[in-house]
Amino acid sequence: MAENSKKSEAVDATPNVSEVEVSDASTTAEVEAVLDAPVERGEPILQVRNLVKHFPLTQGILFKKQVGAVKAVDGVSFDLYQGETLGIVGESGCGKSTVAKLLMTLETATSGEVFYKGQDITKLSGRALKAVRRNIQMVFQDPYTSLNPRMTVGDIIGEPFEIHPEVAPKGDRRKRVQELLDVVGLNPEYINRYPHQFSGGQRQRIGIARGLALNPEIIICDEPVSALDVSVQAQVVNLMEKLQDEFNLSYVFIAHDLSIVRHISDRVGVMYLGKMAEIGTDSEIYDHPTHPYTQALLSAVPVPDPDAREGRERIILTGDVPSPANPPSGCRFRTRCWKAEDKCAQEVPLLAVPEVFAGKKTPAAHESACHFAEEKQVVGAA
Amino acid sequence: MPEKTSPEAGRSTVAAAVVGAAELTEATIKTQGQNKPRSLGQDAWRELRGSWLFWASGVLLVIFIVMAAFPTLFTDVDPRQADLRGHYLAPPNWSHFFQGDWFGYNGQGQSVYARTVHGARASIIVGVCVTIAVTVFGGLVGMLAGYFGGWVDGLLSRITDIFFGIPLLLGGLTLLQAFTHRTVWTVTLGLATFGWMQIARVMRGAVITQKQADFVTAARALGAGTGRILFRHILPNVLGPVIVVATIALGGYISTEATLSYLGIGLQDPVVSWGVDISAAQSQLRDAPHVLLVPATFLSLTVLAFILLGDAVRDALDPKLR
Numbered sequence A: 001m002a003e004n005s006k007k008s009e010a011v012d013a014t015p016n017v018s019e020v021e022v023s024d025a026s027t028t029a030e031v032e033a034v035l036d037a038p039v040e041r042g043e044p045i046l047q048v049r050n051l052v053k054h055f056p057l058t059q060g061i062l063f064k065k066q067v068g069a070v071k072a073v074d075g076v077s078f079d080l081y082q083g084e085t086l087g088i089v090g091e092s093g094c095g096k097s098t099v100a101k102l103l104m105t106l107e108t109a110t111s112g113e114v115f116y117k118g119q120d121i122t123k124l125s126g127r128a129l130k131a132v133r134r135n136i137q138m139v140f141q142d143p144y145t146s147l148n149p150r151m152t153v154g155d156i157i158g159e160p161f162e163i164h165p166e167v168a169p170k171g172d173r174r175k176r177v178q179e180l181l182d183v184v185g186l187n188p189e190y191i192n193r194y195p196h197q198f199s200g201g202q203r204q205r206i207g208i209a210r211g212l213a214l215n216p217e218i219i220i221c222d223e224p225v226s227a228l229d230v231s232v233q234a235q236v237v238n239l240m241e242k243l244q245d246e247f248n249l250s251y252v253f254i255a256h257d258l259s260i261v262r263h264i265s266d267r268v269g270v271m272y273l274g275k276m277a278e279i280g281t282d283s284e285i286y287d288h289p290t291h292p293y294t295q296a297l298l299s300a301v302p303v304p305d306p307d308a309r310e311g312r313e314r315i316i317l318t319g320d321v322p323s324p325a326n327p328p329s330g331c332r333f334r335t336r337c338w339k340a341e342d343k344c345a346q347e348v349p350l351l352a353v354p355e356v357f358a359g360k361k362t363p364a365a366h367e368s369a370c371h372f373a374e375e376k377q378v379v380g381a382a
Numbered sequence B: 001m002p003e004k005t006s007p008e009a010g011r012s013t014v015a016a017a018v019v020g021a022a023e024l025t026e027a028t029i030k031t032q033g034q035n036k037p038r039s040l041g042q043d044a045w046r047e048l049r050g051s052w053l054f055w056a057s058g059v060l061l062v063i064f065i066v067m068a069a070f071p072t073l074f075t076d077v078d079p080r081q082a083d084l085r086g087h088y089l090a091p092p093n094w095s096h097f098f099q100g101d102w103f104g105y106n107g108q109g110q111s112v113y114a115r116t117v118h119g120a121r122a123s124i125i126v127g128v129c130v131t132i133a134v135t136v137f138g139g140l141v142g143m144l145a146g147y148f149g150g151w152v153d154g155l156l157s158r159i160t161d162i163f164f165g166i167p168l169l170l171g172g173l174t175l176l177q178a179f180t181h182r183t184v185w186t187v188t189l190g191l192a193t194f195g196w197m198q199i200a201r202v203m204r205g206a207v208i209t210q211k212q213a214d215f216v217t218a219a220r221a222l223g224a225g226t227g228r229i230l231f232r233h234i235l236p237n238v239l240g241p242v243i244v245v246a247t248i249a250l251g252g253y254i255s256t257e258a259t260l261s262y263l264g265i266g267l268q269d270p271v272v273s274w275g276v277d278i279s280a281a282q283s284q285l286r287d288a289p290h291v292l293l294v295p296a297t298f299l300s301l302t303v304l305a306f307i308l309l310g311d312a313v314r315d316a317l318d319p320k321l322r
């Protein structure tokens, strides 16, 4: 076991992610016991190490030949602590949904590990995987496609109990479903209605109720509010915060709306082209960003306060996001970075506390994957 | 683990709106909307009820189906009873409703009306049975190909393509040639063997679309097995287009059966069928067109009714047209 954990330490170049205590459970029953054990608040519950997902690009119809790969996720590491919300932001196509699917083991990782309570879940199957599913659930982006239009709300929210019959005895299920409807702020009498009879916000509540049904510990939210009206977004985000307190949940909250992420997150990770560019607490990221990409993203956020708008500089990124099938060498951001130098093309910047800030007690001393990381005030008050 | 910092003032619009919006929601949500469950099927039915196409084709089909099931309700004349001397090619008596001589007599002195009524059964049985067979078989092939993809899809799709290259009529002709004694069942087999590909393709496409739907991913995230995903999530959502294609194709099978019988390779004489009668009537078309036109009209109306019904159902099932 000690050997194992040392190995994952060595592979991982980022010093700030905590050491993984790899579980030594081997039989299914042992694994299940590990997965169902409680985790203290503030302890790491999910530890992602060097996660990679390459989608092969193939040619030919019957005899497929691999001609390349879309590097959707290319070496992502982070921790999720019990009870916290980790926000993940980034432009469209940077691999956020793929990370979510990997965390849910809905896609098989090309390499890397996802440790849940020290158990690498990327290699589980059968009953052990089912135990993971009980504990890690997901809320989807589009409330219009994430609910089966042919099933009633009762069937949708009750399905988790049919798949995991041990969670609720048969006679209890209807009552449980009604309780869940109540918990997410819907009328329990709606149990026999169909999804198309609800508004987007109401549907998202149904999706949340389904995610909650098995009493999970972690909920992965893949842009849970971006398909909703702005006014409804606020309601759903509020509901999710309320549920987090009530059920002691940990969230991975994926979004591209920076202000929502700041509102709900304890820590934020910024992704660019399959890699984590910068990660830290929300004030470290929002008030003291050191990665040029983060600074550019933040400078594009509209600021309501005209005074704050006055003095701030808008960084306009030129060029398109390069294709993940053929990412730039060295730093992936270099094709759009105004600070890029030769070094950026040659050396991949590691996600680590930049040397200039190392050891200093400044909020800028957080992990940032840039050779020339420096603080830059970009957002007035936001 | 870092502590959550307290919210600062002046965050952007959305975040500001978050605060205090929650109270507003619950009350409004609980009062909205009527509380009746309405499935998509029920919605489709409401849509269908208002469509004249549906009623016209529906009434026609009910008449033909009752005719096929209980021909004696329409006539008590025996369709095989021949009176050559008395009735040879006798013309119709258009005012003798529902009587033996209503549509006149054929070249063997048999009542055209009685034969047409009794002929409905063979046509409709062939049509319905072929449709059921191709829907089950083609549906299964398409579902497996679409869901599993990879080499399963490669193999099944190539087989489908090969069969697609054979026209239904040609395939049926060739296969049925092998049978000297042909009944409704052999004809059904012949047509089903070469008729399943369209359903397979429609099914495959629909399954591929549906299997990527978020609700299927959600079911997988819950730990649902292949059976549950296929039969509870995917199948109910692909049935609509498949039923539409099957209904429209049903008309086609009926006319193909008639064509085969006309070519002398489908049903054979002791069986009473529209195709057999049309085939027999062609030589006397000039002297007695009614012998051919009456069964041909019934055949066309049946085919048309199935196609119109399929159209009406498709419109009702397609929410985009609402």
Ligand SMILES: Nc1ncnc2c1ncn2[C@@H]1O[C@H](COP(=O)(O)OP(=O)(O)OP(=O)(O)O)[C@@H](O)[C@H]1O
Pocket (backbone or CB within 6 Å): A055, A070, A071, A072, A090, A091, A092, A093, A094, A095, A096, A097, A098, A099, A256, A324
């Ligand atoms: N099944 C797949 N096969 C091939 N490529 C894929 C697949 N899924 C995703 N990709 C590619 O991987 C990259 C990352 O996709 P992903 O959906 O994770 O992005 P995202 O950050 O969630 O974007 P968005 O904000 O638009 O949801 C994209 O370039 C996408 O085209």
Ligand code: SF4
Pocket (backbone or CB within 6 Å): A291, A292, A293, A331, A332, A333, A334, A335, A337, A338, A339, A340, A341, A344, A349, A369, A370, A371, A372, A373
């Ligand atoms: S490493 Fe170079 S190219 Fe990359 S963000 Fe930093 S300065 Fe820009």
Ligand SMILES: [Mg+2]
Pocket (backbone or CB within 6 Å): A096, A097, A098, A222, A223
């Ligand atoms: Mg996405």
